[in-house]
Each structure stands twice: as structure tokens, then as C-alpha cells.
Amino acid sequence: MSENCFHCGQRIETENIKFDEKEFCCVGCKTVYEILNLKGLDNYYAMNSDAGVRPDAKSNLHFDFLDTPEIFEKVVDFSDDGTTVVSFHVPVIHCTSCVWLLESLQDVNPNIRYSTVNFTQKNVQISYKSDEMKLSEVAKLMTQLGYKPSINLQTLDKKDNKHDRMLLYKLVVAGFCFGNIMLLAFPEYTGDSENWLDSNKDFFRWGMFLLSLPVMFFSATEFFKSAWQGLKNKHINIDLPIAIGFWVLFLRSIYDIVFDLSPGFFDSIAGLAFFMLIGRWFQQRTYKALAFDRDYKSFYPIAVIRLNNGNEEPILLSDVKVGDRILIRNEEIIPADGILMKGEAMIDNSFVTGESKLIQKQSGDKIFAGGKQSGQAIELEVIKEVNQSYLTQLWNNEAFQKEESGLNKLTNSISQYFVIVVLIISILSAIYWYFKDPSQIMQVVTAILIITCPCALGLSSPFILGNVMRIFGEKKLYIRSTATIETMAKIDEIVFDKTGTITESQSTKVLFVGEELNEWERRAVKSVLKNSNHPLSRILYGRILGDSNLEVIDYQEIPGKGQMGIVDGKLVKIGSKSFLGIQNLEELNQTQVFIELDGRILGKFEFKNQYRSGLKQMIERLNAYKISILSGDNDSERSNLKTLFPASTEMKFNQSPEDKLRFIQESQKDNRKVLMFGDGLNDAGAIKQSDVGVVLSEDINNFSPSCDAILDAKSFQSFPDFLRFSKISIHLIWAAFTISFLYNIIGLAFAITGNLEPLVATIIMPISSITVVVFATLSTRIFSKMTFSSLE
Structure with a gap:
């Protein structure tokens, strides 16, 4: 039984x-x-x-307090149109089965849309149908499954503080006991048998034993719990050999002092705990620093339009304050919670909920951050400061991830077998020393278990790539995740969109051909253009004189075609020749946008493209890559492009969004790693399909779930440097791996031969992690200065 x-x-x-x-x-x-x-x-x-x-x-299953409006507002991340998103802290998450079950909650209860687990932070984000299920019922369901959420309204934003403080308490206790045990061990080091201290050695030895108890049963429990959880789930983790080392030293020490054989190893036990906890604290602070930079210092170059006394001024997200009135155009992401003040909002919350559905909002309604406006431009009054960590969380939603980090897979695979190999080496070494010198077994085995730790190996990839992400951010390239850096290093084909990407909006020359527009017509055209984020629309909007305060109803924008809306009862259409249905018109070698008012063609705007400064020099530096250009315009610019791009460049014009997507798919079928450069609007599908999708940002809100990176237009010329540095970073990771392995091999050699004291091993072990961190910091900084010298 x-x-x-x-x-x-x-x-x-x-x-x-x-x-x-x-x-x-x-x-x-x-x-x-x-x-x-x-x-x-x-x-x-x-x-x-x-x-x-x-x-x-x-457990108290009464979570009804969560349903009160005041508490509900504080707890949830998002709640609109019958969908609520909430994040719970669940301390008991401990293994892959926990993650699997918690991410299968939609199978347990159909009213849950999805659930995702952040294993390291032990957080669960749940999206559920709030029309069918209460927040209290979600908490009760998790509790019934054995995963009671930890809810403390006073510490909702400080979930990790308790663990941080406990680790610090354990470190302080270990340090106190270590210092006093060393003091009590003093007579053992004097070697004078007639010394009065030596005559009272039993008192000091049992004093050391008593001081070791807080170390074993409080400070070191961090390692025992982790090792036990692993064993219980048939998984050997790195804390197992450490836990074995603790208990072997502790039991052997008790045996030695009971039978008066030696003073034992109580000083080594306390020192081991103290220095191991220092290493753990250092590692925790390292990861936390990376997370902090990722959450709060990723200032995406999103310029939101702020309305100030009727004037429009682009400002960065970091400058948006509560009470500001901001303008959100078609297809723009809403960066902060706000109240709809003007316009008819059609909000697509698929970015948050995963469900593509337009929700109509009226003046006075609350609109949550993360939604995307579809339709005419709207004005919002900001009621909550921009939470960029929330936007980061949305951008990192698993629905938009393309592939897992290959280096992380490798590290996890190595770590999985590392401990097993260490245990085998420990056993073989014990057998060897049993026949040579049994008195050395304790020292050798303990030193092996302590000195061999893959902590430094585990830090190599995330810390170097984390530093690279931070450096990229400083140089105005903002990337989704570290996996993007790895993929960038493997790119062999680069595809450019033309309009708004390799062309410069501010310097483009525009000529109107047709009957002169009167004041109302200019205002009507500009009022329609105001709603669009397309580069050509933004150019025209800035060039046409007059205000744009006429009301536009039934606004529509067809990607790659044009836009239309009704102004004062008249239909205004702006777009390509085919969009307006114009026939038998001579095809000019020019980028053109036609204007139609109630079925009457008023004229057209002709664009003379100005290519970005330094484009030719940048393309020359990309000679190792296959280059392609995809444009929705006609081939009027073919001859100009041929002077800027290599003869081998493949150029395709009159490309619809679907054509661009198919082109990327065909390249990938040829086993090419494709990077797509675009504006994130007409080429959103192609950017999402590409291995790395980069959106260029100037003075518009280009925060898109489709892209993997956002590049500030000011750093456009330096993009080859980013590609080069991504390759360098991979080499630096392999160098850090080498340092970690050399440390383990050299340390293991000293431990096996009996030339390494356990206490010395304990001191050296965290130094290996510090070495990797110092190497990662210095190497990435040095190579970044060498690589990005043009940006200094």
C-alpha cells in the first residue's frame, strides 16, 4: 500500500x-x-x-472583498467589454507541472480566456470573462486547485520585497554565527595543549555547535527546500550537492565532537552558508537589475501628440502627465488610461485580450492603455501615468513571440546534466581517497560539491544579452527580447519598405497638380488626413495650410490603398489612382496621391522622395547581406534606387500588404533568415512573418505588437553597427561560457587532489559569478564604444 x-x-x-x-x-x-x-x-x-x-x-475561500469596486480597480490590470486581466502572485509555484496546470485554467473553466505564468516571479496573469465570472471566483478556483493567490493590497507593487528581506535576514544570521564560531574556534588553532583555552575546548566546541543550529535550520534552509522540491519532482537541481555538503559536514562535526576526535567543521558550515548566501544575493540583485532596466528604462521612441491650446506637439511617453490631452490616430496604440473627450473610438483590445474585436466608446468613457484605435482620430485626457513596464509586458506577450532563445536552451540543457556529473565525480573521488587517505574524504567531497556550480554559466547569456539590450536602448534601438539579438546575429537577408523607411518625411518635396483648393476643401482634406498615420498622410497633413477641426464621420483607411470620410455631408477620398477608380490616366514616373470630393477629382499631390541622409553609405556596409526593396508605390523611383543599392538588389513595386507577406514567406522557404524594415502599418503582416521585424520611428506612435524592434530614425545610419554588435555579443557569450568552464575545471582539479579547503571553495564560488558579471559589463562596454564610435 x-x-x-x-x-x-x-x-x-x-x-x-x-x-x-x-x-x-x-x-x-x-x-x-x-x-x-x-x-x-x-x-x-x-x-x-x-x-x-x-x-x-x-484556507479562507471568502474572496468576496475582491468584487468591491474600490479594491477591484486596484487589483486588476485591465477591464473592458466583458474581459478582465488580473495578475496574481502565487508563492507555491515550484515546477513545470504547476506552470502547465496554471496555463491550462481555460480548460478547467471555460470563462477563462487565457493564463500565463512568470515562473521566476511566481506570477500568473489571467484573462477572464467578467460578465460570466467574478474576480473572487477566479481566486477561489485557483485556491481549490492548491494555488492560493497571495493578495495583500498594501504590497501589491512590492511582491518580491518579503523574499528579499528574508534572504537578507538569513545572510545576517549566517554572518553573525560565522564570526562568533571563528572566535570560539580560536583555541583549536593555537596548538598549545596547556593553554587555558585548550583546557576548556569542550565548552567552545559545544558553543560552536549551538551557533551552527541557526545556520542549519534558518540560514541554509534556502538550499534544503530547493533540493527537496527537486527530488520530490524527480529532478536534480544545483542545490542538491550543496545541501548534501551541508548535512555531511554537520553530521560529521557532531560525531567528531561527541567522540572528541576533532573540533568538527562548524566554521566551514557557517562560512559556507554566509558566502553561498552572498552569492545568491548577488545573483538575485543581478537579475533584478536586468528586470528593472527592462521594465522601467525602456523608453520607446513613441512620440504622442499632446494638444496644448489647440496646438499639436509631439512629446515622448516619459513626458506625458495626468491631465494632458493627447491625440490618438488610426492604428495607434493608446499609451495610458484616459477618458474619451472627443471623437468616436473604436478600440481593438486584441493586444491585451488576444481577441480581435472592435469596441465602440462614447465621449466620457474610460479607455485602457494597450488598446488600439481603429478609425478616426480621438482625443483623450490622461487619468493615469504611462506605465511602460505594462507596455513592455504587452509587447512581450507570448502571442507575439517568434522563438525561444537558443542560448537559454543550451544553458538549461548543460545545467540539467551538470549536477549529475558532479555527483558522479564526488562518489569516484570518495572511493579513491578511501583507499589512499580516508581522512581526506570529507574535505575532498565537500570541496567538490561547493566549487562546482553552474551559477556563472547561467549568468553568462542573460547578463551579456541584458547589457546588450541596455546598450541598444542607449543607442536608440529598442528590442523586444534577448532572443531578438540572437536572431539578428543570424540574419542573411534584409528587406526594406520604401515610403517612410528609406525615404525621409521631413525633406520630401510635394507639388499639387489640379484646380486650386479653396479654404473649406483644404480644411476638409486636412481633417481626413489627421486620422491617418501613414507616412504620406503625415507629410501632406504638415504641408496643407489651415486647421483640421472639421468633424469626420464614417472614416475608413484601407492599408496600401487610401482613406475616406464624410465631412459636412460630402465624401472625401484620398489615395491611389486605383483606390479612386481613375481610368485611362497616363502613368507618370512619380509617387502620387489623388483627392476626390463627392465623386469629383480635385487633383493630385506629387511627391519627390528624399532618401535618408547616409543611405548609400549604410547600404554599402550591408554588402554581406542579400538586399531587397518592397514598395507599394509605382516604379518611378527605380532608376534612383539603382544608384543607391547594389545591382543584385531585388526591387518589387506596386506591392500590396499581402504581396509583401508572401515575399517574406518565399525567402524563408529558401532557409533564409529575414529582417524586415518597415513602418509597421501597411507591412505589419510582413514584419510579423519575418524573423526580425524592425519598425522605424520618427514623430509618430509606432508601438506595434508585430515588430521585434523599434529604431529611432536618428540612428538609421548606424543599423549595420547594431547587426555587427549582435554578432559580437554571441562571441562574448561563448567567451563567458569558456571562463565559467575553466573556473569549474581548475577548481575541480584542486578539489579532487585535496588541495582545496571547503571554506576557500565557498569564498571562491561567488567570485566566479562576479567574474562573469564584470567580464560581461566591461566587454560589452568596450566593444560597444568600438562598434558605435559614429554615435559617440
């Missing part, structure tokens, strides 16, 4: 409940098992047996 619960794996003590030929320790575990099987989620046990979390029978 089994003595452990089938669900949670804990020992059955108070009651033994039999169900479905299985044994459970409580009604809670049996209930969870029934729910999982009823919903077809029995694979949960196939992934990791005994991986469940025992539901807390004494």
Missing part, C-alpha cells in the same frame, strides 16, 4: 482516502484529482508524478 498521496506526494498521516484505485491524503487532493480528470487534464500527472500542491483545508 502506498504511503504517499497520489496528487501532492506528501506522506499520508491523518486520513487515507481511496478513490479511482488511488490514495489521497485529504479531501482537497482528491477533489483536485477529480477536477483535472473531469476536464481531461490528467496529463498533469504524466508530466511530473506527485507534483501537485496540497490545497489548504484551512
